[in-house]
Amino acid sequence: xxxxxxxxxxxxxxxxxxxxxxxxxxxxxxxxxxxxxxxxxxxxxxxxxxxxxxxxxxxxxxxxxxxxxxxxx
Numbered sequence: 001x002x003x004x005x006x007x008x009x010x011x012x013x014x015x016x017x018x019x020x021x022x023x024x025x026x027x028x029x030x031x032x033x034x035x036x037x038x039x040x041x042x043x044x045x046x047x048x049x050x051x052x053x054x055x056x057x058x059x060x061x062x063x064x065x066x067x068x069x070x071x072x073x
Contacts, residue, residue: 012058015049018042019066026069036073043070 022042023034046063 006054008056011049011052011054015046015063018045018049019062022046022066022070026073031073033071037072039070039073041069046070 019042021038025031025039028035031039043066046067050060050063050067
């Protein structure tokens with residue numbers, strides 16, 4: 001599964017970026033259609049990412065929390 005240039009830390013950083021984007025958008029009182037689509041896409045991305053089998057000691061709580069928050073909106 002691992003490729004020569006594969007970096008779990010980089011994958012984790014990208015996933016955190018998605019979580020932060022979801023959390024930032026959800027601070028708004030209302031979302032445009034484009035913003036809601038962005039939240040939905042990032043929630044789906046995080047679902048895919050947390051299902052990966054390469055995680056070791058990374059804290060996935062911020063990712064699962066962002067999924068939960070994004071699904072409520």
